Amino acid sequence: QFPFGRRLPCDIYWHGVSFHDNDIFSGQVNKFPGMTEMVRKITLSRAVRTMQDLFPLEYNFYPRSWILPEEFPLFVDEVRMMKDGDPSWKPTFIVKPDGGCQGDGIYLIKDPSDIRLTGSVQSRPAVVQEYICKPLLVDKLKFDIRLYVLLKSLEPLEIYIAKDGLSRFCTEPYQEPTLKNLHQVFMHLTNYSLNIHSGNFIHSDNVNTGSKRTFSSILCRLSSRGADVKKLWSDIISLVIKTIIALTPELKVYYQSDIPAGKPGPTCFQILGFDILLMKNLKPMLLEVNANPSMRIEHEQELSPGVFENVPSPVDEEVKVAVIRDTLRLVDPQKKKRKDVQQHIESCKNTVNVRYNYFLCYRCQTLEHVSEANEELLDAGPADRRECGGTPSPEAGLPSLCLKQVFPKYAKQFNYLRLVDRVAALFIRFLGVKGTTKLGPTGFRTFIRNCKLSNSNFSMASVDILYIDITRRWNSMGIDHKESGMCLQAFVEAFFCLAQKKYKSLPLHEQVASLIDFCEYHLAALDEKRLVCGRG
Numbered sequence: 391q392f393p394f395g396r397r398l399p400c401d402i403y404w405h406g407v408s409f410h411d412n413d414i415f416s417g418q419v420n421k422f423p424g425m426t427e428m429v430r431k432i433t434l435s436r437a438v439r440t441m442q443d444l445f446p447l448e449y450n451f452y453p454r455s456w457i458l459p460e461e462f463p464l465f466v467d468e469v470r471m472m473k474d475g476d477p478s479w480k481p482t483f484i485v486k487p488d489g490g491c492q493g494d495g496i497y498l499i500k501d502p503s504d505i506r507l508t509g510s511v512q513s514r515p516a517v518v519q520e521y522i523c524k525p526l527l528v529d530k531l532k533f534d535i536r537l538y539v540l541l542k543s544l545e546p547l548e549i550y551i552a553k554d555g556l557s558r559f560c561t562e563p564y565q566e567p568t569l570k571n572l573h574q575v576f577m578h579l580t581n582y583s584l585n586i587h588s589g590n591f592i593h594s595d596n597v598n599t600g601s602k603r604t605f606s607s608i609l610c611r612l613s614s615r616g617a618d619v620k621k622l623w624s625d626i627i628s629l630v631i632k633t634i635i636a637l638t639p640e641l642k643v644y645y646q647s648d649i650p651a652g653k654p655g656p657t658c659f660q661i662l663g664f665d666i667l668l669m670k671n672l673k674p675m676l677l678e679v680n681a682n683p684s685m686r687i688e689h690e691q692e693l694s695p696g697v698f699e700n701v702p703s704p705v706d707e708e709v710k711v712a713v714i715r716d717t718l719r720l721v722d723p724q725k726k727k728r729k730d731v732q733q734h735i736e737s738c739k740n741t742v743n744v745r746y747n748y749f750l751c752y753r754c755q756t757l758e759h760v761s762e763a764n765e766e767l768l769d770a771g772p773a774d775r776r777e778c779g780g781t782p783s784p785e786a787g788l789p790s791l792c793l794k795q796v797f798p799k800y801a802k803q804f805n806y807l808r809l810v811d812r813v814a815a816l817f818i819r820f821l822g823v824k825g826t827t828k829l830g831p832t833g834f835r836t837f838i839r840n841c842k843l844s845n846s847n848f849s850m851a852s853v854d855i856l857y858i859d860i861t862r863r864w865n866s867m868g869i870d871h872k873e874s875g876m877c878l879q880a881f882v883e884a885f886f887c888l889a890q891k892k893y894k895s896l897p898l899h900e901q902v903a904s905l906i907d908f909c910e911y912h913l914a915a916l917d918e919k920r921l922v923c924g925r926g
């Protein structure tokens with residue numbers, strides 16, 4: 391902590407809120423630019439919707455959602471149509487104000503006409519979502535899961551998931567929603583911040599009882615009931631990877647704007663909190679992603695009326711301490727330095743005549759050669775804690791990592807979903823001036839021209855109309871007025887339009903994939919030509 395200002399650059403900057411807490415030119419920051427904006431309820435819903443358009447089956451882990459106020463008429467129409475199609479369908483919806491947290495302003499409705507349109511929706515945009523009526527219950531109570539996920543790097547994508555998480559319980563026995571119980575927050579909302587105020591809240595002094603438990607204790611219960619816990623974990627991993635794949639395209643636009651390539655800047659990592667609800671059939675559903683998950687490991691207890699004391703919370707401690715500790719282990723700047731020195735030594739051994747020393751490897755108990763370059767590092771650690779290869783092991787004595795890598799480990803299964811990432815790469819290429827997040831009309835025209843997308847059926851005048859129509863609509867939604875021009879989401883919509891036009895008969899994801907291939911092919915040819923001309 392630097393209460394009087396920071397003078398020296400740091401290895402790791404641990405920011406409380408967002409990326410923009412300071413001016414930073416090196417090291418690592420624990421936040422990505424734009425993450426707070428990306429996980430807001432409306433932005434997340436939009437990003438997931440784009441993926442649902444492309445891959446409806448793969449992205450069915452997010453409840454059907456509409457964005458208010460702009461999609462209110464669509465919401466009314468679609469619900470009416472679905473009810474007409476199936477008169478037995480008696481849905482419930484949950485309305486969540488954008489940017490809200492801790493259950494703030496959330497309410498349940500049975501009919502679109504129950505939305506509190508007057509004033510609130512206009513002044514406070516929101517998401518209305520299908521309510522999951524049949525959640526899995528434990529001890530007759532609804533609960534959700536908070537899982538911690540480390541996004542270690544955006545490019546290349548590296549994701550880790552904590553092996554254990556928290557289960558946060560409601561404090562009133564659950565009943566399916568009826569007009570009578572819709573308003574009972576202790577029955578329907580699992581937020582800790584709400585349920586703590588219920589007289590029934592039980593502070594846990596061990597990890598498998600009370601209103602907040604470890605997720606592993608729930609898994610044990612489920613496993614003893616014969617549930618397929620392995621499949622559940624694999625579904626959760628898949629949900630996390632797919633959600634991050636939905637977020638990465640826009641995150642990359644923010645990233646290049648805040649940390650332009652080729653200029654000094656930090657790298658980023660971030661711990662995210664995933665809120666997941668299990669349905670009765672054990673299908674995990676994503677509720678939301680938190681960019682700033684609480685890392686508190688104590689709670690307030692009222693000793694006597696009005697007198698509060700902070701007391702340790704063993705459940706929070708067990709889960710959260712491990713997450714922070716392992717995040718630091720994974721991003722440890724010394725680790726990279728050690729690796730670099732190691733590589734240096736490997737190459738030196740073959741080429742340069744280095745002075746050798748010996749040390750005893752504590753693991754395999756053999757004598758190892760170490761070069762001069764490595765001595766300095768070895769001196770940093772206790773002599774009896776040295777590993778083969780010459781590096782001291784500060785990890786020795788620490789528990790095994792609770793954070794498990796899931797990407798790139800499972801990349802092969804998910805890479806086909808990363809289409810919008812490739813569209814974003816095209817968008818970024820044509821942004822032109824570094825530091826912007828929006829594409830101007832000239833940039834859009836250059837994109838069309840360089841990718842050879844204009845022809846007798848699609849004139850440059852039509853290109854301009856497409857640009858103006860889509861840009862105007864996205865900008866009228868009032869998302870970001872700081873810059874004028876076409877945002878990534880608008881570009882993606884224009885790209886999908888072009889793909890549909892060009893490859894009529896294919897399903898949308900194949901149309902988009904074909905157009906990306908087409909564009910990438912022409913841009914590669916152009917780059918080649920420029921290279922040859924440059925050499926000439």
Ligand code: ADP
Nearest residue numbers: 453490491492493494520521522579580581678
């Ligand atoms: P907040 O950021 O205010 O906590 P959430 O989206 O996490 O908003 O919703 C608050 C709570 O409402 C969740 O913890 C969950 O218990 C409940 N909830 C949210 N969405 C749904 C849904 N679609 N179906 C059922 N319950 C939901």
